Amino acid sequence: MTTRDDILALGKRMGQSIIGQEAMIERLLLGLLANGHILVEGLPGLAKTRAIKALAKNLAAELSRIQFTPDLLPADITGSDIYFSEGGKGEFKFQQGPVFANLILADEVNRAPAKVQAALLEAMEERQVTVGGKSYLLPDLFMVMATQNPIEQEGTYPLPEAQLDRFLMHIEVGYPDEASEAAIMRLVRSEEEVPAETAKHNAPMKLDPAAIFDARKQISAITVSEPVEKYIVALVFATRYPEKLDKDLAKLLQVGVSPRGVIGTDKVSRAYAWLKGRDYVTPDDVKAVVNDVFRHRLILSYEAHASNTTPDQVIDRIVSLVAVS
Template structure:
């Protein structure tokens, strides 16, 4: 099988246990093959945690779950130096924290204070952890999926813009339809029966080499000059909105950073590859621009007062910016 067949098969297997959330599963695959991190936002019970657990179950990768709470310490994530004594001599040795896994679930990431949230910054950007003046590299296969609840604000600490920018995509998860809801009940019921009858049985897992092969193929995906210009135009529309639309000028306070155009390029190439093409089209860019821009825009007071969210702003940008 080709790398694309392997990744599509992985997505299909993950999707079998995540009913009605096809977009989230697809974005999870995109983050994996584009070598980026995801911020997933949605109400409780919408299979956010289940999604990355299912990914780890079907991929030969180690999963660490960190439940973010107000009393969490940075060392609880990165690890710390511990004093060991043996044979009358003592020394400090580094004890790795949960960040040294392949897949990291940062559950309810906005429930820990900024000092703890910042412990993820170096790991997500530099792919290493520095403790006691020494740096420790993280695994080659490394992805952080952070979750947060959009409605509970009491006892939370909003993520700073610098950390939000480290996430490749911000994925919003909504409710499933009625048919999917019924299928979810049947799925959980069948899983309970299977666990009682065949405990401990697991399927074959995908070799991570398929992920690295996919990344190599994605790096060769062609992006034409007009499509590059379109990506740049979308980014610049967020920075200088007054040049294309008066309402946008009122709604936007700060536009997308340079990481935004890098993310747009990476995810659009990964999306085109998943669709079986070796080149990127403007429609590929439009398909993923909301997830790449959503968390990188800072809206004005006027936008919040008018109940204008990031998605509506991005819709207006896509509508106003012409494809070259």
């Protein structure tokens, strides 16, 4: 089997326990392949936690779940220096926090204060933690999946736009269809009937993380032609200077996409093309991922909020206006 076959098989195994959320599974794999972090927003019970658990279950990687609450402290995430005494001598030793894992589930990230959010986001950006003047490197395989609940905003601390920008993609998860809903019911029923010992014995073979690193090397060699590069840049500039395309569109945008948006679109487009079995990126690959990369990087105007215009509607309008050169 090739590396791509291994990754596709990983997604297929995840799909066996996450029904009706194929798009979320694909985006999780894209985030892993593009070496970025993902913000997932959806109503309760839509398998957000189950998705990252399924990824960890089928990948030889350590998973840490951090439940964000208002009383959480930065040290609860990063770890801290603990005083140890032995044989009449004492010294401070660094006790690693839950962020020292391969896959991090930051559950309801907007429920913790800004200082705690900043501690996690620093680790995401720098891939290291600094405590007591010493820096500790995080694992080579490191991805954060943060979740947000869109319907409960009371007592939350919304992530600032500058910190949202550090997420590679913002995924919105919706309800499954009727057929998937029935399949979910049968799946959970079957899981309840299987004894724990049997389930442990039938655990799937885990994919070696070396396959992820090998895939990233192959993705870095994916060709992005000059017209496609110009197309990505044109989409970004359309969010910054929308008046050049459409005066009505300009009324909906306050701040456009940052340079991280260009980098992110390039990375995810290459990963998407690789997953589809191509060694080059097409404009359709860019269109397939641009909403997830741009969604959290746009700041809409008051007029857009007043008219209930969503970031996706703005992005779709931009995609329809920007031509491939």
